[in-house]
Amino acid sequence: MAETKGALAGLRILDLCDERGIYGAKMLADLGADVVRPEPPEGDSLRKRGPHSEDENATPVSLWHAFFASNRRFFSLDPENAEGQKQLQKLVDRADIVLSCDGAFAVDAAQLEAAQSRRPELVVVDTTSFGREGPWADYLAPDLVAAALGGVCAVTGDADTPPLKGFGELNFMVSGVYVAIAALSALNHVRQSGEGQRVNLSVHESIVSCLEHVLMAYWYHESLPSTPRIFPRRGSLHWSDSYVVMKAKGGSIMVTPIPDIEAQIFWLVEQDAHQDLLEEKYSDPRQIMATTRRVMEVLQDWVATQDVEPLFLTAQEKHMPYGWVLSIEHVANNPQLKARDWFVPYDLAGAATTGPGAPYLFSETPWTMGSYGDTGADTQALLDEMGWGDAS
Secondary structure, three states, X not given: OOOOOOOOOOOEEEEEOOOOOHHHHHHHHHOOOEEEEEEXXXXXXXXXXOOEOOOOOOOOOEHHHHHHOOOEEEEEXXXXXXXXXXXXXXXXXXXXXXXXXXXXXXXXXXXXXXXXXXXXXXXXXXXXXXXXXOOOOOOOOOHHHHHHHOOOHHHOOOOOOOOOOOOOOHHHHHHHHHHHHHHHHHHHHHHHHOOOOXXXXXXXXXXXXXXXXXXXXXXXXXHOOOOOOOOOOOOOOOOOOOOEEEEEEOEEEEEOOOOOHHHHHHHHHHOOOOOOOOOHHHHOHHHHHHHHHHHHHHHHHXXXXXXXXXXXXXXXXXXXOOEEOOOHHHHHOXXXXXXXOOOEEEEEOOEEEEEOOXXXXXXXXXXXXXXXXXXXXXXXXXXXXXXXXXXX
16 A cells, blocks of 8 residues: 555554444545455445446446545455454454444454453444434434434424435434544544543434534523524524525525624615614614514515625625525535635546545645545455465
């Protein structure tokens, strides 16, 4: 394997994850860790996930897998036979960190409890849907079920529509981020004390942790009388009534008068679009909620007359946090992302394509996208490293 120069260069990680944790393994691999992902001889089932590349001169490749399994080394083994079991144990014994998801390939065969007994410095991050204890411990939860049972779906969509599922698997990307955080936190403890540990990470709890303001309103409603105790589904309208996506000419834009409602009113005065906002009642601080609601009504009328892009740019100049709702076409050609060279080339078995890069830039440890390997592409090299090559 070519020498890596990422921030985690030299760190050895065994990736035994499924969708619930694979984004965490990706984040660590993209930071330069040497991440090995074992696969059954017939290949990882996640390689079958769409969409697939359509280059007529190359074998179709799962773009999903190429993204989430980036910068990985792939090792083909069969844990059902003695040789495969020996290989797997060798991988476990070489790893600094093992990332696992219950039920994923080779997790049971890896015998991680025994490995930690042999190697007390080993870090294991074990991801389950609902944790190891509790009445839901054995429940299954693909992304949609995880979102529903985690409370996210309950607060999405309009009051007169069904709850919504976010595009892709955002809930598993949340749990994946926590996998990476947990792994690095445990690694820091090892380097300070020499003591490894097993981290139990729950997808359910990861999702619920993102509902902080929803739960705060439920528990502390008496001290927050201006907010509903149970948040209704209300489309793009924020619980404070002061953030909402509005229609403009040529698109949509998230609009808010926060944090400086007086500056927003002054901007409307400049545009001669203030209507009745200069009336004395709207300057009474005791009427701030009524003032906010009226400002939002006036903004709705005014925004509908404005072209979306210049409105967004002017708002940014005035330090008003408007957010232009960009289409996927706009995001794919975004000048900010282009200026930072964020989109990077992916080499998919001879088929060149472009994909998302890293959400960080380190000044001293540059990030690179490695080549994407087929099933077991690195098996022989890893066997040689472990002393099992032809010369063994």
